[in-house]
Amino acid sequence: MSTIVLVGGSFLGAWAWERVTPALVEAGHDVVPLTLTGFGDRAHLATPETALSTHVTDITAAIETADLRDVVLVLHSYAGVPGTVAATRVDARIARIVYVAAALPTPGKSVFDTSPPQMEQMMRQLADAQGDGWRVPVMSDEILDTFYGEHGLGAEDRAWLRARAVGHPIATLREPVPSDLSLLERIDRTYVVCTGDPGEPPVADDTPGFDVVALESGHWPMITAPVSLAGLIDRMASRR
Template sequence: MATFVLVPGFWLGGWAWREVTADLRGRGHDVYPVTLTGVAERAHLAGPEVGLETHTADLTGLIEAEELRDVVLVGHSGGGMPVTQAADRMPDRIARVVYVESGPLPDGMSQFDTNPPEEQERLRALIGDGHLLPPPAWEPAEDPQNLAGLD
C-alpha cells in the first residue's frame, strides 16, 4: 500500500480531500490530508511571516514527524508550490509527486508571475496593505456541490 500526503490549493483545508481520503483509506492506503498554516481553519495563523517557506515546513515537518517514507505527495493548485519545494528538500522520502490543476514552476518564477501584467495589477489592488489575496467570493446557495451542508 502507498502513503499519500494531500495538499489542497489556496484557501482550502485538508477537508477538501475528504472523499479522496475516504476512498484511499478504504483501499488500505495511509493518507495525510494537510491544512497549511494560515489558510482555511488555520486562517487565524496568517500573517506577513507566513508564506511558501512556512507551507513547505508544514509538509516536511509532517513527513519527518510521522516518519513517512515512499510518500506520494499530491498538490492541488497553489498547493503545488510547497509540494515541489518539499520534494526537492527530501527526495529520499518521496516516491512520486502528483500535481492536480497545478505543476512545477520554472526556477525563479512565482505563482504571481504566471499572471499577465493587468491581472497582477488587479491582484495587487486586492491585496492592498495585506499579505494575502482574500478568498474568492462564495455563495453557498450557488455552489453546485453545496459544500455548506457537509459535515
C-alpha cells in the same frame, strides 16, 4: 498500500479532501491530508509574513516529523509550487508526485513572475478592497466563472467551499522559488490535467519527466469529482 499525502491549493485546508479520503482509505492506503499555515484550522497562524517558504516548511516538517516514507505526494493548484520545493528537500521519502491541475515552479521566479502581468495587480486590488491588504479573499462567483472555465461548482459546492475557505497570504505568491530544483529529477511525476480548466496545461504528453493523464472535471475535482479523483490517485499509487 501507500502513504498518500494530500495538499490542497489556495484557500483550502485538509478539510477539502473529505470527499476523497474515504475511498483511498477503503482501498487500503494511509492518507494524510495537510493544512498549510493560514488555511483551515491553521488560519489563525497567518501573518503578512506568511510566505512560500512557510508552506515549504509545513510540508517537509509534516513528512519528516511523522517519519513518512515511500510517499505519494498529491499537490493541487497552488500547492504544486511549495510542494515541489518540499519534495526536493525530502526526495528520499517521495515515491511519486501527483500534480492535480497544479501550478509548477520555475527556479528563481515567484508565482507572480510566471503569471500573466495583470494577475498581481488584480490580486493586490482584491486584497486591498475586500481583505486586509495582505490576503487575497476567497473567489467570488464572478471570478470563478470568468477565470476557471468549466469548473463544475454548483451552488451547494460553492457554499460548502466558502464555509471553511479563507483568504490566501499574498506574500506566498511573491517569494521566489529556490534556483536549484535538480533533485526533482529523481522523483516520478504524474500531471493530472483537469479537462474543464481553460488554457493550455503546463505540461504536454511529451514533457520530459512527466506522465500526463486527463480527468473529466473542473479545477477542484476533490469537490466535484471525488470518486474519479480517488480512483486515479489509487492507480498512480500502485505504479510506485
